[in-house]
Amino acid sequence: xxxxxxxxxxxxxxxxxxxxxxxxxxxxxxxxxxxxxxxxxxxxxxxxxxxxxxxxxxxxxxxxxxxxxxxxxxxxxxxxxxxxxxxxxxxxxxxxxxxxxxxxxxxxxxxxxxxxxxxxxxxxxxxxxxxxxxxxxxxxxxxxxxxxxxxxxxxx
Amino acid sequence: xxxxxxxxxxxxxxxxxxxxxxxxxxxxxxxxxxxxxxxxxxxxxxxxxxxxxxxxxxxxxxxxxxxxxxxxxxxxxxxxxxxxxxxxxxxxxxxxxxxxxxxxxxxxxxxxxxxxxxxxxxxxxxxxxxxxxxxxxxxxxxxxxxxxxxxxxxxx
Numbered sequence: 001x002x003x004x005x006x007x008x009x010x011x012x013x014x015x016x017x018x019x020x021x022x023x024x025x026x027x028x029x030x031x032x033x034x035x036x037x038x039x040x041x042x043x044x045x046x047x048x049x050x051x052x053x054x055x056x057x058x059x060x061x062x063x064x065x066x067x068x069x070x071x072x073x074x075x076x077x078x079x080x081x082x083x084x085x086x087x088x089x090x091x092x093x094x095x096x097x098x099x100x101x102x103x104x105x106x107x108x109x110x111x112x113x114x115x116x117x118x119x120x121x122x123x124x125x126x127x128x129x130x131x132x133x134x135x136x137x138x139x140x141x142x143x144x145x146x147x148x149x150x151x152x153x154x155x156x
Numbered sequence: 157x158x159x160x161x162x163x164x165x166x167x168x169x170x171x172x173x174x175x176x177x178x179x180x181x182x183x184x185x186x187x188x189x190x191x192x193x194x195x196x197x198x199x200x201x202x203x204x205x206x207x208x209x210x211x212x213x214x215x216x217x218x219x220x221x222x223x224x225x226x227x228x229x230x231x232x233x234x235x236x237x238x239x240x241x242x243x244x245x246x247x248x249x250x251x252x253x254x255x256x257x258x259x260x261x262x263x264x265x266x267x268x269x270x271x272x273x274x275x276x277x278x279x280x281x282x283x284x285x286x287x288x289x290x291x292x293x294x295x296x297x298x299x300x301x302x303x304x305x306x307x308x309x310x311x312x
Contacts, residue, residue, distance in 0.1 A: 026182035
C-alpha cells in the first residue's frame with residue numbers, strides 16, 4: 001500500500017463531489033481541513049440561505065452528512081479498501097441560526113475506532129460506523145449537530 | 157377570516173420557496189399535492205443525483221424537511237396566524253435508494269392535532285408540533301422517512 005498525499009486526496013475528493021453531485025456544486029462546497037481523523041467541509045452563506053436569510057436547514061444537513069461520509073471514504077481510500085459507503089440513519093438538532101459562511105466538521109463518534117471498523121470490514125465484507133458532525137458558531141457553540149450511522153460494503 | 161383558495165396558497169408557497177431558497181430552486185422543487193392535512197413536494201431526479209446516480213441524501217432530507225415545514229406554514233396561513241416556523245430536530249432513516257423523480261409527503265405525527273397546536277399557540281404565543289414525512293418507492297415501500305419537531309412562534 002503506497003502512502004497517499006492527504007492534500008491530493010482531499011483535492012480529488014472535492015473535485016469528485018462537485019462533479020458528481022449537482023447539489024454540492026450548487027452549495028459551492030469545498031474541503032476546509034483534513035487530518036485523517038477529522039474532516040471539515042465548508043460552504044458560503046449566499047447560495048445556502050433560507051427565507052429568513054440565515055443558513056437553510058437542508059444545506060446544513062447536506063454538508064454535515066457529506067462531512068461524515070467523506071471522513072469514511074477518505075480513510076478507506078488511504079487504507080486501500082475499495083468500498084461503497086452509504087448513510088443509514090441520522091439524528092439532527094438545529095440549535096441556533098447560522099448567519100455566516102459555515103464549516104461542518106466530522107469525527108468518529110465516542111466508542112468507535114478505525115481499527116475495529118476495518119477489522120469488521122475485512123472479516124465480513126461490510127461494517128457500520130457512527131460519526132459525529134457539527135457546525136459551530138464563531139463563538140464556538142454548536143449551531144447544528146448530526147449523529148449518523150454509515151455502512152461500508154466492500155466491492156467484489 | 158376570509159377563506160383561502162388552496163390552489164393559490166400552494167402556488168404562492170412554491171413561488172416563495174423557489175425565490176427565497178436558492179437550494180430549493182437548484183433542486184427544481186414543486187408542490188405535488190395539498191389537501192390541508194397532507195402536503196406533497198416533488199423534485200426531478202436529474203438535479204438531485206449523488207455519485208451513484210440515485211437521489212442524493214441531502215436532497216431527500218431537504219425535500220422531506222420542507223414538506224413538514226410547509227405543512228405547518230400553509231395551515232397557519234389558512235387559519236390567519238402570523239408566525240415564524242423553525243425545525244428543531246429530526247430523525248432520518250434511509251431505507252432504499254431512489255432511482256426516479258420523487259415526492260416527499262408530510263402529515264401530522266400520531267397523537268398530534270391541529271386543534272391542540274393552535275390552542276397552545278394562541279395561549280402561549282408558541283407551540284411545538286411533530287410531523288411525519290416520507291418518500292416512497294413506486295411499489296409503495298418507504299425509501300426515506302423523517303420525523304421532525306417544529307416550533308411556531310407568533311410574530312408580535
